[in-house]
């Protein structure tokens with residue numbers, strides 16, 4: 001075979017190979033454990049959080065990305081300042097607390113969390129992952145029927161800081177449609193996986209009527225902590241207007257029994273301290289529904 005033909009053939013084989021493996025990679029990423037305090041076990045990334053003490057965005061800035069934005073990369077705290085009306089991480093300083101549960105629905109953990117909230121008459125906010133909602137639609141309907149608020153947590157939990165705006169929009173809109181089919185409204189709330197978002201994405205969210213809501217108290221429950229560790233993490237940080245990050249869904253091998261066992265005690269302790277439990281729309285005085293998004 002002439003040399004040039006051989007090289008051409010190799011080139012075509014390489015292109016075909018990359019086309020075949022790319023979707024497989026996406027699939028693997030989609031199925032990998034989803035945790036907000038830290039990234040999945042498959043794609044190890046630094047911990048991220050909304051609190052300044054936990055803000056790891058500086059270290060993330062060095063990650064190579066296909067984000068086409070030419071603007072200098074802004075840290076989460078800079079974005080919070082610049083887009084204060086859109087990008088929230090806490091509520092007004094009154095004795096209200098918002099429990100938020102990410103990575104739902106998950107039949108292993110979500111029903112137990114819902115049972116506890118029902119027993120203590122507490123309303124919370126659940127951040128739903130689109131592909132999980134497709135697999136367990138009845139759990140999403142149950143959240144709505146029991147008075148909780150649903151937010152958008154992407155379609156398959158990607159790390160948005162590495163993604164361009166087109167990708168972000170697709171993830172949000174697709175999940176909006178899935179949620180709207182199940183509960184009858186398109187959510188106003190977005191929580192980006194790992195709390196990470198770019199300025200482009202945030203700007204788009206603002207223009208289309210969303211609020212992007214992270215947290216200022218991280219339970220770190222995704223680590224498989226004990227009940228007492230989850231309680232301590234929350235009780236040492238909590239205050240008026242706190243938005244607490246917990247999970248009611250996880251990846252393969254996740255253990256959220258700490259969160260489930262801690263929840264009744266946390267509710268009782270915080271109630272005694274004079275706090276009331278509210279959903280994010282109640283805390284932020286906004287609608288749960290985004291009428292501008294369609």
Ligand SMILES: [Zn+2]
Nearest residue numbers: 035036102103
């Ligand atoms: Zn998550």
